[in-house]
Amino acid sequence: MKNKVWKGTASLLLALCLGLTGCGNGNNEGANEASTNATANASADGENGIKVGVLHSLSGTMAISEVSVKEAEMMAIDEINAAGGVLGKKIIPVVEDGASDWPTFAEKARKLIQEDKVVTVFGGWTSSSRKTMLPVFEELNSLLWYPVQYEGLESSPNIFYTGATTNQQIVPAVTYLAKDLGKKKFYLLGSDYVFPRTANKIIKAQLASEGGEMVGEEYTPLGHTDYSTIISKIKEAKPDVVFNTLNGDSNVAFFKQLKDAGISSKDLTTLSVSVAEEEIRAIGADVLEGHLTAWNYYQTTDTPENKAFVANYKKAYGEDRVTADPIEAGYTAVYLWKAAVEKAGSTDVDKVKEAAKGLEWTAPEGKVTIDGENQHISKVVRIGEVQADGLIKEVWSTGDPVKPDPYLKGYEWAKGLSE
Amino acid sequence: MDVILLQIFNGLSVSSILLLIALGLAITFGLMKVINMAHGELIMIGAYATYVTQNLFMEYMPASSFGWYFITAIPVSFIVAFVFGFVLEGVLIRFLYGRPLDSLLATWGIGMILQQLARTLFGAPNVGVKSPEWLNGGWAVTEGLVLPYKRLFIIGLVAVCLLCMFVYIYRSHTGRRMRAVMQNREMASCLGISTRRVDAMTFAVGSGIAGIAGCALTLLGPIGPAIGTYYIIDAFMVVVLGGVGKLVGTVAGALGIGLTNTLFEYWTTASLGKVLVFLLIVAFLQWRPMGLVAVRSRSLDS
Numbered sequence: 001m002k003n004k005v006w007k008g009t010a011s012l013l014l015a016l017c018l019g020l021t022g023c024g025n026g027n028n029e030g031a032n033e034a035s036t037n038a039t040a041n042a043s044a045d046g047e048n049g050i051k052v053g054v055l056h057s058l059s060g061t062m063a064i065s066e067v068s069v070k071e072a073e074m075m076a077i078d079e080i081n082a083a084g085g086v087l088g089k090k091i092i093p094v095v096e097d098g099a100s101d102w103p104t105f106a107e108k109a110r111k112l113i114q115e116d117k118v119v120t121v122f123g124g125w126t127s128s129s130r131k132t133m134l135p136v137f138e139e140l141n142s143l144l145w146y147p148v149q150y151e152g153l154e155s156s157p158n159i160f161y162t163g164a165t166t167n168q169q170i171v172p173a174v175t176y177l178a179k180d181l182g183k184k185k186f187y188l189l190g191s192d193y194v195f196p197r198t199a200n201k202i203i204k205a206q207l208a209s210e211g212g213e214m215v216g217e218e219y220t221p222l223g224h225t226d227y228s229t230i231i232s233k234i235k236e237a238k239p240d241v242v243f244n245t246l247n248g249d250s251n252v253a254f255f256k257q258l259k260d261a262g263i264s265s266k267d268l269t270t271l272s273v274s275v276a277e278e279e280i281r282a283i284g285a286d287v288l289e290g291h292l293t294a295w296n297y298y299q300t301t302d303t304p305e306n307k308a309f310v311a312n313y314k315k316a317y318g319e320d321r322v323t324a325d326p327i328e329a330g331y332t333a334v335y336l337w338k339a340a341v342e343k344a345g346s347t348d349v350d351k352v353k354e355a356a357k358g359l360e361w362t363a364p365e366g367k368v369t370i371d372g373e374n375q376h377i378s379k380v381v382r383i384g385e386v387q388a389d390g391l392i393k394e395v396w397s398t399g400d401p402v403k404p405d406p407y408l409k410g411y412e413w414a415k416g417l418s419e
Numbered sequence: 420m421d422v423i424l425l426q427i428f429n430g431l432s433v434s435s436i437l438l439l440i441a442l443g444l445a446i447t448f449g450l451m452k453v454i455n456m457a458h459g460e461l462i463m464i465g466a467y468a469t470y471v472t473q474n475l476f477m478e479y480m481p482a483s484s485f486g487w488y489f490i491t492a493i494p495v496s497f498i499v500a501f502v503f504g505f506v507l508e509g510v511l512i513r514f515l516y517g518r519p520l521d522s523l524l525a526t527w528g529i530g531m532i533l534q535q536l537a538r539t540l541f542g543a544p545n546v547g548v549k550s551p552e553w554l555n556g557g558w559a560v561t562e563g564l565v566l567p568y569k570r571l572f573i574i575g576l577v578a579v580c581l582l583c584m585f586v587y588i589y590r591s592h593t594g595r596r597m598r599a600v601m602q603n604r605e606m607a608s609c610l611g612i613s614t615r616r617v618d619a620m621t622f623a624v625g626s627g628i629a630g631i632a633g634c635a636l637t638l639l640g641p642i643g644p645a646i647g648t649y650y651i652i653d654a655f656m657v658v659v660l661g662g663v664g665k666l667v668g669t670v671a672g673a674l675g676i677g678l679t680n681t682l683f684e685y686w687t688t689a690s691l692g693k694v695l696v697f698l699l700i701v702a703f704l705q706w707r708p709m710g711l712v713a714v715r716s717r718s719l720d721s
Contacts, residue, residue, distance in 0.1 A: 063543035253640035260567035
């Protein structure tokens with residue numbers, strides 16, 4: 001009797017091994033490995049669910065910004081799962097830490113695609129992280145959803161950009177300052193890396209064509225904290241406006257020291273493109289009150305979708321939390337992917353890309369449309385003013401979504417910039 | 420004219436911050452020959468101690484006394500960092516005396532552990548400290564010359580710390596013993612000084628000063644786990660340029676770097692200014708390898 005059971009089990013195991021080896025693409029490297037492959041395949045496309053990657057810096061200097069974007073993406077995944085999933089299957093997120101280290105982002109992207117067999121990846125923040133991941137996604141023909149505003153002049157067939165490109169943030173902001181407010185003398189202050197340098201190159205070209213004037217340009221290393229000399233220089237140059245592309249911590253030091261030098265938003269207008277609700281929380285609303293920002297979304301953006309989004313986000317992560325533009329763009333990315341997959345009826349990269357062309361979705365920021373040509377999305381541009389409570393009040397907007405134009409082809413003055 | 424005065428003031432203010440950070444390092448590196456890469460994290464401990472003090476004041480003290488929290492935070496951050504330094508010396512540093520490279524690696528590791536610990540305790544995002552009301556704003560000498568109270572306060576604080584250090588090192592018994600041990604350990608030991616206790620005290624005092632530096636930094640910028648790492652290179656530069664082992668050297672080094680840095684930054688840009696300062700320091704050290712002020716001692720010559 002005992003013998004029979006043993007034999008039965010053994011033959012069952014043998015059959016299983018053989019079967020699994022068959023599934024593993026005829027791979028003969030041993031039953032063990034084949035069986036892991038088979039499970040991975042089963043969970044990626046089988047009945048269990050669809051695996052997607054979530055790749056952000058959960059440690060290191062960028063964690064301050066990226067953790068909340070990861071949370072928004074996880075929230076979207078949870079919501080979709082609660083509503084029945086995608087194509088009738090649950091989404092299984094595989095979370096990886098890019099650790100604020102650009103080569104790590106590329107490695108983890110490769111790992112997610114090749115080992116975890118995810119069908120798409122949501123992630124990245126800095127342009128450097130995107131630039132290291134780009135070749136990986138192109139080589140393996142996979143998809144990345146990138147949620148942050150950036151310097152433009154790029155468009156990869158394997159990336160969907162759900163943050164703003166320059167014509168959806170910086171270019172209209174400069175026009176608003178120069179035309180609507182009549183501020184002609186610009187002082188450009190930024191951190192010393194790719195985004196501020198490219199952004200300022202664009203601003204300079206635009207100013208030259210719109211009758212503005214640049215009276216100063218300064219870059220400080222990331223993490224720089226002493227702005228006393230730069231504030232002296234700004235005082236001397238007497239600009240109408242400081243266009244601020246500083247990133248991260250430096251903003252805290254700059255605005256604190258600007259206030260201490262006796263300069264308030266009434267004396268000098270500043271417009272920042274990397275300071276959102278999250279950063280205001282860290283800098284202090286009293287320091288930033290009255291200064292301007294340019295984004296596509298604010299926590300106060302008045303749409304029914306946004307009311308629900310803000311309420312859910314606070315419910316999930318705490319009443320004291322705020323939403324911000326990249327958080328919203330991360331959340332939107334997950335829903336756009338879902339819509340594309342459902343339209344395609346498959347998670348196959350080429351089919352999803354084809355289906356995504358012209359796709360519309362009502363995001364918390366309003367209606368967004370995926371541009372089939374460059375895989376960016378159309379967005380409303382909003383200038384806001386920081387309030388005493390740390391939220392941002394919209395003071396100007398384009399009203400309708402602006403079509404993405406990453407290479408600024410629609411602007412005469414931008415000729416030659418992308419070379 | 421205003422701009423020149425303002426830049427001199429800015430230079431002084433940068434120097435004073437550098438000096439405060441380098442003072443602690445001047446003791447541990449300059450006197451004890453321990454390359455303490457965790458010095459930045461001791462600064463961070465002081466900064467977070469200030470943050471916690473502020474929160475305690477907000478929670479448990481009447482709102483009217485909030486302005487006093489910063490005054491309380493100065494000794495608190497000193498004591499917290501002092502105790503931390505004392506423990507660190509006892510469990511790790513004392514095994515590393517006379518082994519500068521080992522101390523570099525070990526303290527670097529400690530620094531990373533402390534940063535991670537801070538991330539776990541206080542979260543990865545930076546936290547802000549609200550400055551007390553009486554430190555907001557500035558003293559308007561003329562229209563174009565506004566001296567922020569915070570910077571004036573820091574310069575004053577540094578002056579007080581410097582005076583205390585001077586009295587401690589050159590006028591007190593413990594200080595005298597400390598100098599004796601640093602200059603000739605065997606001889607001091609033969610004369611009955613407990614070098615063990617002196618080592619521990621010295622390291623702890625250096626750490627405590629780093630704590631005060633952290634407290635002062637909360638006035639200028641954000642507090643994060645990496646707050647110390649931004650300053651650590653500059654602080655080592657000050658100590659190396661100033662010359663190892665003398666207080667006056669550290670002061671000269673800090674003034675030199677702070678003023679030239681501000682000057683170059685004004686003439687060129689922030690990044691280029693720093694590069695020029697470093698080039699100058701390297702060139703200067705070619706000419707005088709011992710730094711601005713060198714201690715004459717037979718044991719140090721070896």
